[in-house]
Amino acid sequence: MNQAVISCLHANLPAVEAVLKDIELQGITNITCLGDLVGYGPQPNEVIELIKEKKIATCQGCWDEDVVDGLDACDCSYPSQIAERRGHFAHQWTTEKLTKENKDFLANLPYSIRKDECLFVHGSPNSQHEYLLPDMDAFAALERVENAKAEILFCGHTHQPYIRELANGSISVKVKNSGSKDIQKKEMNLPMRRIVNAGSVGEPRHGGTKATYVVYNDITNDVKIREVEYDIELTCKAIINAGLPPIFAWRLKNGFEFAERAEDASHFCER
Protein backbone atom coordinates (compact mmCIF):
# COMPACT_ATOMS: atom_id res chain seq x y z
CA MET A 1 0.00 0.00 0.00
CA ASN A 2 1.32 3.44 -0.91
CA GLN A 3 1.79 6.07 1.73
CA ALA A 4 3.01 9.66 1.35
CA VAL A 5 5.55 11.40 3.55
CA ILE A 6 5.71 15.18 3.53
CA SER A 7 8.01 17.51 5.45
CA CYS A 8 9.07 21.13 5.99
CA LEU A 9 5.90 22.88 4.83
CA HIS A 10 7.12 26.25 6.15
CA ALA A 11 3.83 28.10 5.99
CA ASN A 12 3.69 27.92 2.20
CA LEU A 13 -0.02 27.26 1.59
CA PRO A 14 -0.03 27.08 -2.25
CA ALA A 15 2.76 24.46 -2.11
CA VAL A 16 0.98 22.39 0.56
CA GLU A 17 -2.30 22.48 -1.38
CA ALA A 18 -0.57 21.41 -4.60
CA VAL A 19 1.20 18.49 -2.90
CA LEU A 20 -1.95 17.29 -1.14
CA LYS A 21 -3.75 17.43 -4.50
CA ASP A 22 -0.99 15.37 -6.12
CA ILE A 23 -1.24 12.81 -3.30
CA GLU A 24 -5.01 12.67 -3.68
CA LEU A 25 -4.73 12.12 -7.45
CA GLN A 26 -2.68 8.98 -6.73
CA GLY A 27 -5.39 7.66 -4.44
CA ILE A 28 -3.13 7.81 -1.39
CA THR A 29 -4.89 8.38 1.92
CA ASN A 30 -2.10 7.48 4.35
CA ILE A 31 0.00 10.62 4.86
CA THR A 32 2.66 11.36 7.48
CA CYS A 33 4.10 14.81 8.01
CA LEU A 34 7.57 15.31 9.48
CA GLY A 35 6.98 18.78 10.87
CA ASP A 36 8.16 22.35 10.36
CA LEU A 37 4.67 23.47 9.49
CA VAL A 38 5.73 27.06 10.11
CA GLY A 39 8.69 29.39 9.68
CA TYR A 40 9.85 31.68 6.82
CA GLY A 41 6.52 31.41 4.97
CA PRO A 42 3.54 33.77 5.10
CA GLN A 43 0.61 31.46 6.01
CA PRO A 44 1.41 29.61 9.26
CA ASN A 45 -2.16 29.45 10.61
CA GLU A 46 -3.64 28.42 7.26
CA VAL A 47 -1.15 25.56 6.86
CA ILE A 48 -1.70 24.26 10.41
CA GLU A 49 -5.46 24.39 9.94
CA LEU A 50 -5.23 22.45 6.68
CA ILE A 51 -3.12 19.74 8.36
CA LYS A 52 -5.62 19.57 11.23
CA GLU A 53 -8.56 19.44 8.83
CA LYS A 54 -7.00 16.57 6.86
CA LYS A 55 -6.06 14.78 10.12
CA ILE A 56 -2.52 14.18 8.91
CA ALA A 57 -0.29 12.42 11.44
CA THR A 58 2.47 14.92 12.17
CA CYS A 59 5.61 15.02 14.29
CA GLN A 60 7.18 18.17 15.64
CA GLY A 61 9.82 20.03 13.65
CA CYS A 62 12.53 22.36 14.93
CA TRP A 63 10.59 25.49 14.01
CA ASP A 64 7.41 24.10 15.60
CA GLU A 65 9.35 23.44 18.81
CA ASP A 66 11.08 26.82 18.85
CA VAL A 67 7.92 28.81 18.22
CA VAL A 68 6.11 26.96 20.99
CA ASP A 69 8.94 27.35 23.45
CA GLY A 70 9.28 31.04 22.66
CA LEU A 71 12.90 30.44 21.79
CA ASP A 72 14.76 31.84 18.89
CA ALA A 73 16.21 29.07 16.82
CA CYS A 74 19.48 28.14 18.37
CA ASP A 75 22.30 30.43 17.16
CA CYS A 76 24.53 27.48 16.38
CA SER A 77 22.14 26.24 13.70
CA TYR A 78 22.68 29.30 11.50
CA PRO A 79 25.50 29.39 8.98
CA SER A 80 25.99 33.15 9.08
CA GLN A 81 25.10 36.32 10.93
CA ILE A 82 22.76 37.46 8.15
CA ALA A 83 20.94 34.10 8.13
CA GLU A 84 20.58 34.30 11.90
CA ARG A 85 19.10 37.80 11.80
CA ARG A 86 16.68 36.89 9.04
CA GLY A 87 15.75 33.70 10.89
CA HIS A 88 15.09 35.60 14.10
CA PHE A 89 12.91 38.09 12.26
CA ALA A 90 10.87 35.27 10.70
CA HIS A 91 10.63 33.59 14.08
CA GLN A 92 9.29 36.71 15.77
CA TRP A 93 6.85 37.34 12.91
CA THR A 94 5.54 33.76 13.08
CA THR A 95 5.18 33.87 16.87
CA GLU A 96 3.10 37.02 16.62
CA LYS A 97 0.85 35.66 13.87
CA LEU A 98 0.10 32.22 15.32
CA THR A 99 -3.15 31.80 17.20
CA LYS A 100 -3.09 30.27 20.67
CA GLU A 101 -4.96 27.18 19.40
CA ASN A 102 -2.36 26.62 16.70
CA LYS A 103 0.53 27.10 19.12
CA ASP A 104 -1.10 24.50 21.37
CA PHE A 105 -1.41 22.18 18.39
CA LEU A 106 2.32 22.52 17.64
CA ALA A 107 3.16 22.07 21.32
CA ASN A 108 1.38 18.74 21.47
CA LEU A 109 2.96 17.21 18.40
CA PRO A 110 5.04 14.09 19.12
CA TYR A 111 8.81 14.03 18.49
CA SER A 112 8.50 10.89 16.43
CA ILE A 113 5.91 8.54 14.96
CA ARG A 114 6.46 4.80 14.64
CA LYS A 115 4.55 2.66 12.14
CA ASP A 116 5.75 -0.96 12.12
CA GLU A 117 9.38 -0.99 10.97
CA CYS A 118 9.31 2.70 9.97
CA LEU A 119 10.27 5.60 12.20
CA PHE A 120 9.25 9.12 11.24
CA VAL A 121 11.19 12.08 12.68
CA HIS A 122 11.91 15.66 11.67
CA GLY A 123 15.71 15.85 11.99
CA SER A 124 17.06 12.64 13.46
CA PRO A 125 16.06 10.27 16.26
CA ASN A 126 18.37 12.34 18.49
CA SER A 127 16.93 15.77 17.90
CA GLN A 128 14.67 17.86 15.67
CA HIS A 129 17.74 20.04 15.07
CA GLU A 130 20.14 17.40 13.83
CA TYR A 131 20.75 17.22 10.08
CA LEU A 132 21.09 13.82 8.44
CA LEU A 133 22.68 14.98 5.20
CA PRO A 134 23.03 12.56 2.27
CA ASP A 135 26.83 12.55 2.55
CA MET A 136 26.90 12.05 6.30
CA ASP A 137 29.45 9.49 7.51
CA ALA A 138 27.92 6.05 6.85
CA PHE A 139 28.77 4.70 10.29
CA ALA A 140 27.10 7.66 12.03
CA ALA A 141 24.07 7.37 9.75
CA LEU A 142 23.77 3.65 10.44
CA GLU A 143 24.08 4.30 14.17
CA ARG A 144 21.10 6.70 14.03
CA VAL A 145 18.88 4.13 12.28
CA GLU A 146 20.03 1.16 14.36
CA ASN A 147 19.62 2.98 17.68
CA ALA A 148 16.12 3.98 16.66
CA LYS A 149 15.36 0.29 16.08
CA ALA A 150 13.95 1.03 12.67
CA GLU A 151 14.45 -0.49 9.27
CA ILE A 152 13.53 2.68 7.48
CA LEU A 153 14.07 6.09 8.98
CA PHE A 154 12.03 8.88 7.39
CA CYS A 155 13.38 12.36 8.05
CA GLY A 156 13.27 15.90 6.71
CA HIS A 157 14.98 19.09 7.99
CA THR A 158 17.67 19.27 5.28
CA HIS A 159 15.09 20.17 2.59
CA GLN A 160 17.02 17.95 0.19
CA PRO A 161 15.18 14.73 -0.70
CA TYR A 162 17.22 11.55 -0.91
CA ILE A 163 17.08 7.81 -0.40
CA ARG A 164 20.16 6.31 1.21
CA GLU A 165 20.71 2.58 1.52
CA LEU A 166 23.12 1.45 4.22
CA ALA A 167 23.93 -2.05 3.04
CA ASN A 168 26.09 -4.76 4.63
CA GLY A 169 26.92 -2.72 7.67
CA SER A 170 29.33 -4.32 10.07
CA ILE A 171 30.79 -3.02 13.31
CA SER A 172 34.03 -4.50 14.68
CA VAL A 173 34.96 -3.86 18.28
CA LYS A 174 38.16 -4.84 20.10
CA VAL A 175 37.88 -4.86 23.89
CA LYS A 176 40.74 -5.22 26.35
CA ASN A 177 39.54 -5.67 29.91
CA SER A 178 41.53 -4.27 32.81
CA GLY A 179 43.92 -6.82 34.27
CA SER A 180 43.57 -9.14 31.32
CA LYS A 181 46.07 -9.64 28.52
CA ASP A 182 43.42 -11.01 26.17
CA ILE A 183 41.77 -8.84 23.60
CA GLN A 184 38.19 -9.77 22.79
CA LYS A 185 37.00 -9.24 19.26
CA LYS A 186 33.33 -8.71 18.52
CA GLU A 187 31.76 -8.23 15.14
CA MET A 188 28.16 -7.34 14.43
CA ASN A 189 26.67 -7.65 10.98
CA LEU A 190 23.72 -5.39 10.43
CA PRO A 191 20.98 -5.90 7.87
CA MET A 192 20.33 -3.22 5.27
CA ARG A 193 18.83 -0.05 6.63
CA ARG A 194 17.46 2.94 4.78
CA ILE A 195 17.24 6.65 5.42
CA VAL A 196 14.61 8.44 3.36
CA ASN A 197 14.56 12.21 3.36
CA ALA A 198 11.26 13.67 2.20
CA GLY A 199 12.75 17.00 1.11
CA SER A 200 10.56 20.04 1.56
CA VAL A 201 7.11 21.05 0.43
CA GLY A 202 7.34 24.73 1.27
CA GLU A 203 11.02 25.60 0.92
CA PRO A 204 12.79 23.13 -1.38
CA ARG A 205 16.58 23.20 -1.43
CA HIS A 206 17.32 20.68 -4.12
CA GLY A 207 18.31 23.29 -6.67
CA GLY A 208 14.85 23.66 -8.18
CA THR A 209 11.63 25.41 -7.35
CA LYS A 210 9.25 22.43 -7.20
CA ALA A 211 7.86 21.13 -3.91
CA THR A 212 9.14 17.67 -3.02
CA TYR A 213 7.81 14.72 -1.02
CA VAL A 214 8.11 10.92 -1.11
CA VAL A 215 5.79 7.98 -1.73
CA TYR A 216 6.62 4.71 0.05
CA ASN A 217 5.08 1.36 -0.80
CA ASP A 218 5.13 -0.79 2.33
CA ILE A 219 4.60 -4.01 0.33
CA THR A 220 7.25 -3.60 -2.37
CA ASN A 221 9.47 -1.31 -0.22
CA ASP A 222 9.79 1.05 -3.19
CA VAL A 223 10.37 4.71 -2.43
CA LYS A 224 9.77 7.43 -5.01
CA ILE A 225 10.69 11.09 -4.74
CA ARG A 226 8.02 13.29 -6.29
CA GLU A 227 8.30 16.90 -7.43
CA VAL A 228 5.23 19.08 -7.71
CA GLU A 229 4.81 22.46 -9.37
CA TYR A 230 2.83 25.08 -7.53
CA ASP A 231 1.99 28.76 -7.87
CA ILE A 232 5.23 30.26 -6.53
CA GLU A 233 4.19 33.78 -7.51
CA LEU A 234 1.25 33.52 -5.14
CA THR A 235 3.52 32.58 -2.25
CA CYS A 236 6.04 35.29 -3.16
CA LYS A 237 3.32 37.97 -3.20
CA ALA A 238 2.08 36.74 0.17
CA ILE A 239 5.62 36.95 1.59
CA ILE A 240 5.97 40.57 0.44
CA ASN A 241 2.46 41.52 1.61
CA ALA A 242 3.09 39.94 5.00
CA GLY A 243 6.14 42.17 5.53
CA LEU A 244 8.56 39.25 5.65
CA PRO A 245 12.05 39.86 4.16
CA PRO A 246 11.70 40.09 0.34
CA ILE A 247 14.82 37.95 0.05
CA PHE A 248 12.70 34.93 1.14
CA ALA A 249 10.53 35.42 -1.96
CA TRP A 250 13.56 35.90 -4.21
CA ARG A 251 15.21 32.71 -3.00
CA LEU A 252 12.03 30.68 -3.38
CA LYS A 253 11.32 32.03 -6.86
CA ASN A 254 14.82 31.33 -8.13
CA GLY A 255 15.40 28.00 -6.44
CA PHE A 256 18.22 29.62 -4.47
CA GLU A 257 17.14 28.27 -1.12
CA PHE A 258 19.99 27.22 1.07
CA ALA A 259 19.95 25.25 4.24
CA GLU A 260 20.00 27.36 7.38
CA ARG A 261 22.35 24.98 9.07
CA ALA A 262 25.70 24.75 10.70
CA GLU A 263 28.71 23.54 8.72
CA ASP A 264 28.91 20.28 10.62
CA ALA A 265 26.42 17.84 9.15
CA SER A 266 26.03 15.95 12.39
CA HIS A 267 25.68 19.19 14.33
CA PHE A 268 23.78 18.50 17.52
CA CYS A 269 22.29 21.38 19.42
CA GLU A 270 23.02 21.15 23.13
CA ARG A 271 20.66 23.91 24.08
Place this chain on the structure above:
Amino acid sequence: MSQTWIISGPPGCGKTSWILNTFKNHSGNCGYVRLGGYSEINLEQAINSTIDFAFLKDQIPNLLDLSSSKLPLKVEKENILIIIEFPQFFIPKFQGISGIDLRVIKELEIYNLQPNKYLHFGRDLELPIKDTLDFKAIESCSIDLKKNIWDPASLNTFWFELVNGAYGDVYRAKALMNLPDGRYILFNWILTQKGSQYQTLNQVAPLNGRPERHSEIVIQGKNLNFQLIKSTINNCLLSDAVLEHHQATLRNSQLQTSRN
Protein backbone atom coordinates in the same frame (compact mmCIF):
# COMPACT_ATOMS: atom_id res chain seq x y z
CA MET B 1 61.48 60.83 -20.36
CA SER B 2 58.22 61.41 -18.51
CA GLN B 3 55.03 60.01 -20.05
CA THR B 4 51.43 60.88 -19.20
CA TRP B 5 48.70 58.63 -20.57
CA ILE B 6 44.93 58.69 -20.31
CA ILE B 7 43.14 55.35 -20.28
CA SER B 8 39.36 55.37 -20.60
CA GLY B 9 36.61 52.84 -21.11
CA PRO B 10 33.31 51.58 -19.74
CA PRO B 11 32.96 49.82 -16.37
CA GLY B 12 34.42 46.32 -16.34
CA CYS B 13 36.51 46.67 -19.50
CA GLY B 14 39.75 45.89 -17.63
CA LYS B 15 41.28 49.37 -17.23
CA THR B 16 42.74 48.77 -13.77
CA SER B 17 44.20 45.35 -14.60
CA TRP B 18 45.84 46.73 -17.72
CA ILE B 19 47.23 49.70 -15.78
CA LEU B 20 48.65 47.35 -13.13
CA ASN B 21 50.47 45.27 -15.74
CA THR B 22 51.75 48.39 -17.47
CA PHE B 23 53.13 49.78 -14.21
CA LYS B 24 54.73 46.42 -13.36
CA ASN B 25 56.55 46.46 -16.70
CA HIS B 26 57.78 50.04 -16.23
CA SER B 27 61.23 50.44 -14.74
CA GLY B 28 60.87 54.00 -13.43
CA ASN B 29 58.50 55.77 -11.05
CA CYS B 30 54.76 55.39 -11.52
CA GLY B 31 52.02 57.89 -10.77
CA TYR B 32 48.27 57.45 -10.86
CA VAL B 33 45.23 59.69 -11.10
CA ARG B 34 41.64 58.51 -11.14
CA LEU B 35 39.02 60.88 -12.54
CA GLY B 36 35.32 60.47 -11.85
CA GLY B 37 33.82 60.87 -15.29
CA TYR B 38 31.00 63.17 -16.30
CA SER B 39 27.24 62.96 -16.49
CA GLU B 40 25.83 62.35 -19.92
CA ILE B 41 22.22 62.33 -21.06
CA ASN B 42 20.41 59.50 -19.20
CA LEU B 43 23.75 58.34 -17.90
CA GLU B 44 24.64 58.85 -14.29
CA GLN B 45 28.18 59.89 -13.56
CA ALA B 46 30.49 57.07 -12.67
CA ILE B 47 31.57 57.12 -9.08
CA ASN B 48 35.07 58.31 -8.37
CA SER B 49 35.92 55.31 -6.25
CA THR B 50 39.29 54.98 -4.60
CA ILE B 51 39.10 51.18 -4.72
CA ASP B 52 41.33 51.12 -7.80
CA PHE B 53 44.03 53.24 -6.20
CA ALA B 54 43.93 51.17 -2.97
CA PHE B 55 44.32 48.00 -5.05
CA LEU B 56 47.14 49.39 -7.22
CA LYS B 57 48.95 50.80 -4.16
CA ASP B 58 48.76 47.37 -2.49
CA GLN B 59 50.33 45.76 -5.54
CA ILE B 60 52.86 48.57 -6.19
CA PRO B 61 53.76 50.10 -2.82
CA ASN B 62 55.82 52.94 -4.39
CA LEU B 63 52.95 54.12 -6.56
CA LEU B 64 52.41 57.88 -6.33
CA ASP B 65 48.88 59.09 -5.76
CA LEU B 66 48.61 62.24 -7.84
CA SER B 67 44.87 62.67 -7.22
CA SER B 68 45.45 64.38 -3.90
CA SER B 69 48.58 66.38 -4.71
CA LYS B 70 50.83 67.56 -7.47
CA LEU B 71 53.93 65.59 -8.29
CA PRO B 72 56.28 65.92 -5.30
CA LEU B 73 59.42 67.91 -6.17
CA LYS B 74 61.75 65.28 -4.76
CA VAL B 75 60.49 62.59 -7.15
CA GLU B 76 62.76 61.80 -10.06
CA LYS B 77 60.74 63.05 -13.01
CA GLU B 78 62.84 61.33 -15.61
CA ASN B 79 61.28 58.09 -16.80
CA ILE B 80 58.10 58.55 -14.73
CA LEU B 81 54.93 57.01 -16.14
CA ILE B 82 51.71 58.73 -15.08
CA ILE B 83 48.45 57.03 -15.95
CA ILE B 84 45.13 58.80 -15.65
CA GLU B 85 42.20 56.39 -15.40
CA PHE B 86 38.91 57.76 -16.59
CA PRO B 87 35.54 55.99 -16.91
CA GLN B 88 33.83 56.83 -20.18
CA PHE B 89 30.93 54.81 -21.52
CA PHE B 90 31.04 55.94 -25.16
CA ILE B 91 33.76 55.78 -27.83
CA PRO B 92 35.51 59.16 -28.38
CA LYS B 93 34.67 60.96 -31.60
CA PHE B 94 38.29 61.56 -32.60
CA GLN B 95 41.41 59.40 -32.64
CA GLY B 96 44.40 59.99 -30.36
CA ILE B 97 44.69 62.79 -27.84
CA SER B 98 42.34 65.00 -29.85
CA GLY B 99 39.56 62.63 -28.70
CA ILE B 100 40.01 63.59 -25.04
CA ASP B 101 36.95 65.22 -23.52
CA LEU B 102 37.68 68.94 -23.03
CA ARG B 103 36.38 68.73 -19.49
CA VAL B 104 39.10 66.19 -18.75
CA ILE B 105 41.79 68.48 -20.16
CA LYS B 106 40.52 71.29 -17.94
CA GLU B 107 40.42 69.07 -14.86
CA LEU B 108 43.98 67.92 -15.49
CA GLU B 109 45.20 71.51 -15.40
CA ILE B 110 44.67 71.33 -11.62
CA TYR B 111 47.25 68.58 -11.49
CA ASN B 112 49.45 70.35 -14.02
CA LEU B 113 49.31 67.29 -16.25
CA GLN B 114 49.34 67.28 -20.02
CA PRO B 115 48.64 63.89 -21.56
CA ASN B 116 50.76 62.76 -24.51
CA LYS B 117 48.86 59.53 -25.19
CA TYR B 118 45.18 58.58 -25.05
CA LEU B 119 43.81 55.05 -25.30
CA HIS B 120 40.17 54.00 -25.07
CA PHE B 121 38.98 50.41 -24.48
CA GLY B 122 36.89 49.27 -27.42
CA ARG B 123 38.59 51.70 -29.82
CA ASP B 124 42.34 51.22 -29.63
CA LEU B 125 43.70 47.81 -30.59
CA GLU B 126 46.68 48.31 -28.26
CA LEU B 127 44.25 47.47 -25.44
CA PRO B 128 42.68 44.03 -24.93
CA ILE B 129 39.11 43.58 -26.12
CA LYS B 130 36.61 42.52 -23.49
CA ASP B 131 32.92 41.99 -23.89
CA THR B 132 31.42 44.92 -22.04
CA LEU B 133 27.88 46.21 -21.95
CA ASP B 134 26.62 48.98 -24.15
CA PHE B 135 25.57 51.30 -21.37
CA LYS B 136 22.54 53.44 -22.11
CA ALA B 137 21.54 54.28 -18.58
CA ILE B 138 23.08 53.31 -15.32
CA GLU B 139 22.58 53.87 -11.62
CA SER B 140 25.57 53.93 -9.31
CA CYS B 141 25.89 53.51 -5.62
CA SER B 142 28.95 53.65 -3.41
CA ILE B 143 29.02 52.66 0.25
CA ASP B 144 31.96 53.61 2.42
CA LEU B 145 32.91 50.59 4.54
CA LYS B 146 35.98 52.00 6.22
CA LYS B 147 36.56 50.40 9.65
CA ASN B 148 33.88 47.84 8.91
CA ILE B 149 34.57 44.13 9.06
CA TRP B 150 32.38 41.46 7.49
CA ASP B 151 31.15 38.21 8.89
CA PRO B 152 32.76 35.99 6.18
CA ALA B 153 29.77 33.67 5.73
CA SER B 154 27.39 36.64 5.52
CA LEU B 155 29.63 38.29 2.94
CA ASN B 156 29.44 35.14 0.86
CA THR B 157 25.64 35.15 1.05
CA PHE B 158 25.33 38.88 0.34
CA TRP B 159 27.65 38.78 -2.67
CA PHE B 160 25.78 35.78 -4.13
CA GLU B 161 22.47 37.59 -3.71
CA LEU B 162 23.86 40.86 -5.10
CA VAL B 163 25.30 39.47 -8.32
CA ASN B 164 22.32 37.20 -8.89
CA GLY B 165 19.85 40.09 -8.90
CA ALA B 166 18.26 40.06 -5.44
CA TYR B 167 18.63 43.84 -5.14
CA GLY B 168 18.09 44.85 -8.78
CA ASP B 169 19.88 44.31 -12.09
CA VAL B 170 23.57 44.66 -11.26
CA TYR B 171 25.89 45.28 -14.23
CA ARG B 172 29.00 45.80 -12.21
CA ALA B 173 30.08 45.41 -8.61
CA LYS B 174 33.49 46.07 -7.16
CA ALA B 175 34.52 46.12 -3.53
CA LEU B 176 37.41 46.11 -1.11
CA MET B 177 36.39 44.27 2.05
CA ASN B 178 37.94 43.61 5.45
CA LEU B 179 37.70 40.18 7.07
CA PRO B 180 38.15 39.49 10.81
CA ASP B 181 41.40 37.56 10.25
CA GLY B 182 43.01 40.71 8.82
CA ARG B 183 42.60 39.81 5.17
CA TYR B 184 41.83 42.55 2.65
CA ILE B 185 39.97 41.21 -0.38
CA LEU B 186 39.12 42.74 -3.73
CA PHE B 187 35.78 41.53 -5.15
CA ASN B 188 35.06 42.15 -8.80
CA TRP B 189 32.05 41.19 -10.89
CA ILE B 190 30.61 42.22 -14.24
CA LEU B 191 27.53 40.82 -15.92
CA THR B 192 29.23 39.86 -19.17
CA GLN B 193 32.08 37.98 -17.56
CA LYS B 194 31.87 34.56 -15.98
CA GLY B 195 31.76 34.50 -12.20
CA SER B 196 33.29 36.82 -9.64
CA GLN B 197 37.00 37.49 -9.28
CA TYR B 198 38.42 37.56 -5.78
CA GLN B 199 41.93 38.67 -4.93
CA THR B 200 43.46 38.71 -1.48
CA LEU B 201 45.67 41.78 -1.28
CA ASN B 202 49.11 41.86 0.32
CA GLN B 203 48.15 44.01 3.29
CA VAL B 204 47.15 42.08 6.41
CA ALA B 205 45.65 44.04 9.29
CA PRO B 206 46.68 43.26 12.87
CA LEU B 207 44.25 41.19 14.92
CA ASN B 208 43.39 44.12 17.07
CA GLY B 209 40.46 46.44 16.40
CA ARG B 210 39.38 47.89 13.09
CA PRO B 211 41.78 48.73 10.22
CA GLU B 212 41.97 52.31 8.97
CA ARG B 213 42.59 51.33 5.34
CA HIS B 214 40.16 52.08 2.53
CA SER B 215 37.10 49.85 2.25
CA GLU B 216 34.19 50.45 -0.09
CA ILE B 217 31.66 48.79 -2.36
CA VAL B 218 30.61 50.26 -5.69
CA ILE B 219 27.54 48.89 -7.47
CA GLN B 220 26.30 49.89 -10.92
CA GLY B 221 23.13 48.73 -12.59
CA LYS B 222 19.42 49.37 -13.00
CA ASN B 223 16.46 49.35 -10.62
CA LEU B 224 18.81 48.95 -7.68
CA ASN B 225 17.23 48.90 -4.24
CA PHE B 226 19.91 50.91 -2.43
CA GLN B 227 18.04 50.95 0.87
CA LEU B 228 17.77 47.16 0.93
CA ILE B 229 21.44 46.83 -0.07
CA LYS B 230 22.50 49.10 2.79
CA SER B 231 20.32 47.38 5.39
CA THR B 232 21.52 43.94 4.27
CA ILE B 233 25.15 45.06 4.48
CA ASN B 234 24.54 46.38 7.99
CA ASN B 235 23.30 42.94 9.00
CA CYS B 236 26.50 41.37 7.66
CA LEU B 237 28.97 43.60 9.56
CA LEU B 238 30.47 42.54 12.86
CA SER B 239 29.81 44.40 16.10
CA ASP B 240 32.75 45.33 18.36
CA ALA B 241 31.96 42.47 20.73
CA VAL B 242 31.73 39.82 18.01
CA LEU B 243 34.85 41.16 16.29
CA GLU B 244 36.82 41.01 19.55
CA HIS B 245 35.63 37.45 20.07
CA HIS B 246 36.85 36.45 16.57
CA GLN B 247 40.15 38.27 16.95
CA ALA B 248 40.83 36.88 20.45
CA THR B 249 40.29 33.35 19.13
CA LEU B 250 42.69 34.00 16.24
CA ARG B 251 45.28 35.62 18.53
CA ASN B 252 45.18 32.60 20.84
CA SER B 253 45.51 30.26 17.90
CA GLN B 254 48.56 32.17 16.62
CA LEU B 255 50.07 32.08 20.11
CA GLN B 256 49.59 28.32 20.31
CA THR B 257 51.19 27.86 16.88
CA SER B 258 54.20 30.00 17.81
CA ARG B 259 54.69 28.01 21.08
CA ASN B 260 54.60 24.75 19.16
